[in-house]
Amino acid sequence: MPILPVERPHLDPRFVCYQVEIRKSVIHRFGVYAKQRIPANRKVIEYTGERLNRRQAKARGDKHMTYLFSVDDYWTLDGAVGGSGAEIINHSCEPNLISRVMKGHILYMSLRPIKPGEELTVDYNFTKNGDRTPCSCGSKNCRGILEKNR
Numbered sequence: 001m002p003i004l005p006v007e008r009p010h011l012d013p014r015f016v017c018y019q020v021e022i023r024k025s026v027i028h029r030f031g032v033y034a035k036q037r038i039p040a041n042r043k044v045i046e047y048t049g050e051r052l053n054r055r056q057a058k059a060r061g062d063k064h065m066t067y068l069f070s071v072d073d074y075w076t077l078d079g080a081v082g083g084s085g086a087e088i089i090n091h092s093c094e095p096n097l098i099s100r101v102m103k104g105h106i107l108y109m110s111l112r113p114i115k116p117g118e119e120l121t122v123d124y125n126f127t128k129n130g131d132r133t134p135c136s137c138g139s140k141n142c143r144g145i146l147e148k149n150r
């Protein structure tokens with residue numbers, strides 16, 4: 001079994017475009033923090049992981065759920081296996097990153113300029129029915145609940 005990144009988080013420099021680091025997060029366990037200023041609308045990190053088809057993604061256990069990211073209707077990436085570190089980035093209801101799918105790759109782009117020391121966050125956009133967990137992003141417009149996709 002692969003070691004899940006929550007237990008041994010690391011960044012893969014091949015997929016990281018700015019200086020960032022993993023630190024303990026105030027939101028949840030570990031987080032990814034900017035070490036330099038990042039301008040708006042830049043590619044910050046690519047979300048990588050094992051590429052799974054629909055059937056394989058369905059068969060993954062609960063432990064992997066948080067790290068599954070759909071590329072399209074058929075393909076899903078499991079960031080728990082071969083993840084770049086982007087899978088450690090926490091959810092916020094008021095994020096500073098946004099995910100964009102480009103030619104089968106998932107890119108996290110900066111929504112606005114990010115200061116050194118800021119935690120990188122993305123809106124997980126969980127929409128379907130599933131586990132509901134309280135959100136602790138701390139933003140003014142926090143929706144209060146995270147619904148995990150199934």
Ligand SMILES: [Zn+2]
Nearest residue numbers: 093135137142
């Ligand atoms: Zn929130």
